[in-house]
Amino acid sequence: MKWLYDFSYLTRAIHEGLSARFEPGTVVILEMVLVGITFMLLFALLGLVLVYAERKVSAVIQQRLGPMRVGKWGTAQTLADVIKLLLKEPLINKDADKFLFNLAPFVIMIAAFMAIAALPFAKGLHAIDFDIGILYVAAVSSLGVIGILLAGWSSNNKYSLIGAMRAGAQIISYELSVALSLLTIVVLTGSLQFSTIVESQADGWWIFKGHIPAMIAFVIFLIASTAETNRGPFDLAEAESELTAGFHTEYSGLKFAFFFLAEFANMFIVAGIGATVFLGGWMPFHIGSWEGFNAVMDFIPPIFWFFGKVGFMIFLMMWFRWTFPRLRIDQLLTLEWKYLLPINLMNIVLMAFLSLMGWHF
Amino acid sequence: MRSVINYFKEIYFGLKSLITGMRVTGHYFTHPKEIITQQYPENRETLKMFERFRGEVVLLHNENNEHKCTGCSACEVACPNGTIEIIHKRVDVDGRKVKALDTFVYHLQMCTMCGLCIPACPTDAIVMANTFEHAVFDRSKLTKVLNNPGSKIMDGIK
Numbered sequence: 001m002k003w004l005y006d007f008s009y010l011t012r013a014i015h016e017g018l019s020a021r022f023e024p025g026t027v028v029i030l031e032m033v034l035v036g037i038t039f040m041l042l043f044a045l046l047g048l049v050l051v052y053a054e055r056k057v058s059a060v061i062q063q064r065l066g067p068m069r070v071g072k073w074g075t076a077q078t079l080a081d082v083i084k085l086l087l088k089e090p091l092i093n094k095d096a097d098k099f100l101f102n103l104a105p106f107v108i109m110i111a112a113f114m115a116i117a118a119l120p121f122a123k124g125l126h127a128i129d130f131d132i133g134i135l136y137v138a139a140v141s142s143l144g145v146i147g148i149l150l151a152g153w154s155s156n157n158k159y160s161l162i163g164a165m166r167a168g169a170q171i172i173s174y175e176l177s178v179a180l181s182l183l184t185i186v187v188l189t190g191s192l193q194f195s196t197i198v199e200s201q202a203d204g205w206w207i208f209k210g211h212i213p214a215m216i217a218f219v220i221f222l223i224a225s226t227a228e229t230n231r232g233p234f235d236l237a238e239a240e241s242e243l244t245a246g247f248h249t250e251y252s253g254l255k256f257a258f259f260f261l262a263e264f265a266n267m268f269i270v271a272g273i274g275a276t277v278f279l280g281g282w283m284p285f286h287i288g289s290w291e292g293f294n295a296v297m298d299f300i301p302p303i304f305w306f307f308g309k310v311g312f313m314i315f316l317m318m319w320f321r322w323t324f325p326r327l328r329i330d331q332l333l334t335l336e337w338k339y340l341l342p343i344n345l346m347n348i349v350l351m352a353f354l355s356l357m358g359w360h361f
Numbered sequence: 362m363r364s365v366i367n368y369f370k371e372i373y374f375g376l377k378s379l380i381t382g383m384r385v386t387g388h389y390f391t392h393p394k395e396i397i398t399q400q401y402p403e404n405r406e407t408l409k410m411f412e413r414f415r416g417e418v419v420l421l422h423n424e425n426n427e428h429k430c431t432g433c434s435a436c437e438v439a440c441p442n443g444t445i446e447i448i449h450k451r452v453d454v455d456g457r458k459v460k461a462l463d464t465f466v467y468h469l470q471m472c473t474m475c476g477l478c479i480p481a482c483p484t485d486a487i488v489m490a491n492t493f494e495h496a497v498f499d500r501s502k503l504t505k506v507l508n509n510p511g512s513k514i515m516d517g518i519k
Contacts, residue, residue, distance in 0.1 A: 061386045065398040323386040324379065339372065 004301045008124030035127050039116055043265050050264040051078045054318055061322045088253035093156050096250065100154035105251070105258035108147030112265040114140040119272045120194045122282045122303035133194040134186060137273055138179045141228070144266060145171040148230075148237060151259070152247040163246025166329055167230055167237035173336040174234075177224035180344040184217035184351045185210065185277050188360060198281035205280035209361040213351040218278045220340055220347070222316060225270040227332070229263065232321035236329055271313035275306065279313075282306040410491040415474040418445070419490045420465055420507035427515040428508055429486035432462035439481035444472040461514060465507040469495060 014034070018027045052067070052075065059066025067074030092101060117127040118137050130136050145167055152164020185206050189197045200206075207214050227234035238246035248259045275281060282302035286294045327335065354360050389395060399408060410416070422428050434447045450463035476489055487507075497503060 057390070060393055060396070061390050063389055063396050063398070065396055065400070068400065319383060319386065319390070323382045343372075 004303070006123045007121075007303075011124060035117075036113075039113060039127070042116075043112070043261060046268050047261045047264050048078045048082070050267065050314065051081070051260075053314070054264075057315065057318045058322045061319070082257070085253055085257040088256075090253040090255060091250070093250050095156045097154035097156070100150045101250075102255070104147045104151035104154060105255045105262070106147075107150060108144050108262040109258055109265075111140060111144035111147065112262050112269065114143070115269045116265070116272075118194060119269065120198055120276060120281055121306055122301070125303065126195065129193065129195050131191075131193045134182050134192045134197075134273075134277070137269075138175070138182065141266070141269060141273075142171055142175045144262065147262075148247050151251070155247070155250040157250055159243040160247050160249050163237045163239065163243045163249075166239075167247060169329070170227055170230070170234065170236060170332060173333060174224045174227040174340075177220055177336060177340045177344055178228055180341075180348060181217040181221040181224065182273070182277055184213060184344075184348050187348065187351045187355050188214075194276055194281070197277060198283055201280040201283045203286065204361060205278065205283070205285075207278045210351065210354075211360065213347050213354060214278065216343065216347050217351070218274075220344055221274055221278065222313075222320075224336075224340060225274060226317050226320055227336075229266045229270055229317075231263065231267060232317060233324035233326055234332060235321075235326060236332060239326060267314060267317060268310065271310045271317065272306075274313050275309035279309045280305075281309075410493065412491070414491040414493070415476050415489040416492045417469055417474075417490050417495065418467055418472065418478060418487050418507070420487050422509055422512055423515070426509055426512045428462075428512055429484040429515055430462045430465060430482075430508065431484060431486075431514065432460055433483060435481045435483060436478035436487060439477045441475065441477065442471050442473060444468050445478060462508060467505045467507050468503065469505060470500060470503040 015027070015031065018030055022030065055077070056066045056074075058064075067077035070076045070080050092098060115137055118130055118133050118140075120126040120129070148167045149164045152160040152162075152167075155161070185197070186192060188206060188210055189200045191197060191200075201209075203209075207218050210217075226232045230237045236246075238248065243249070248256055251259060282305050284294075284297040284300060284302070284305055286297060401408065420428050420430060432447055432449050434449075437445045437447050444467065446466040446468070447462065448464040448466065449460050451458045452461045453459075474489070478487060479489055495503070
């Protein structure tokens with residue numbers, strides 16, 4: 001069970017096993033394929049679980065039951081939906097730009113795959129540990145909007161185009177807030193590397209250690225990251241009541257499923273970044289010098305800590321989505337440029353001052 | 362200065378209203394007992410319909426097969442889509458010819474359950490029942506006669 005607490009035993013065993021049989025070049029390729037398959041499986045599993053969770057959470061919040069017929073408590077409902085989507089006919093508009101139309105879902109999925117590669121899941125369970133991890137994730141996670149713009153443009157549908165343009169305006173604005181709120185914590189850690197950021201929270205999570213400015217940054221991160229994933233009160237890009245389904249109006253079958261999956265994958269990635277930077281990633285919850293309590297917390301494997309924190313963040317985002325009404329496009333931009341951005345900049349200055357004076361824990 | 366105060370005031374009240382909203386949905390999320398969805402065909406035996414649910418119009422009869430309908434046609438006039446048809450007859454009461462109910466015809470297929478006939482009735486003879494399983498294989502079965510065969514008006518109702 002040692003590998004459950006430190007995955008580097010497992011990864012090293014796999015690496016040594018492969019190295020004994022193949023040449024170094026082949027080993028690298030095989031390991032990349034292995035990591036790719038793992039992430040593909042993870043995304044498929046996440047899609048199944050999160051769609052079900054979303055439907056159940058929304059149902060209970062609205063005093064409904066949600067899916068109940070397929071399987072016990074409707075647990076097999078998403079599986080049935082997947083089979084339905086696989087069997088559907090992939091339709092393409094008569095005047096659509098076929099190449100871009102088919103490319104768009106893959107661009108979105110590739111952006112999600114690139115972003116998840118840098119997330120630390122547990123001790124030693126980390127596909128690639130860049131020394132500029134946060135910068136990389138911030139850059140890559142905004143690539144997805146290119147897929148949305150392609151989808152809207154190539155559909156030859158005015159509603160799709162309006163939705164795509166809204167998504168573009170939204171991501172350009174809110175990317176700033178996400179990056180700045182993460183930078184607020186980077187001021188404390190002094191490193192952009194995810195593993196260093198997690199290690200620096202061994203004696204307490206940054207949201208507690210950085211107290212007031214860290215909490216402001218966390219709230220801003222929650223708002224901005226919800227906007228960046230085109231979810232919740234910021235789902236102007238698909239705005240069912242105005243634009244039918246926005247940028248993916250013309251998509252059906254498997255390509256629609258890709259968009260759907262990418263939305264949940266992005267939600268997981270954003271929640272993962274938030275959990276890593278603010279809530280200590282896979283670090284267990286420790287309270288000062290309570291040795292017994294800390295030992296019990298250490299007993300829970302890091303991977304469960306990570307997924308627990310991500311689950312908490314995802315639940316918060318679902319709670320937002322099913323509580324707040326959708327913003328208008330001008331309200332959306334006002335919120336970012338007149339409120340979040342100035343507060344964020346002041347907050348960074350405040351954090352820098354605190355860190356300089358050593359007023360954090 | 363005023364605008365600066367207003368700026369922070371707006372942030373404060375904005376956050377406050379967001380938290381109020383989240384408290385409401387959070388309450389529902391943590392109280393799954395308040396779910397109102399009914400698992401209908403499964404809970405057919407135990408399903409208790411809500412008191413104010415409007416399923417169909419019924420003419421109340423007591424144990425002596427007597428009803429309160431005088432045949433005044435107020436409900437027929439009140440009905441917006443001609444669901445109710447009252448057919449009269451003339452009966453002798455103390456040597457006078459008096460209007461009385463012969464047949465109370467109710468076209469369920471045309472009824473929108475608006476309930477306007479209930480307050481229109483001067484003698485409270487009709488009520489809305491909360492039955493709802495009205496599916497039949499023949500449309501003519503939806504045209505119902507509400508007064509039981511052989512029933513007559515209660516004493517003292519005019």
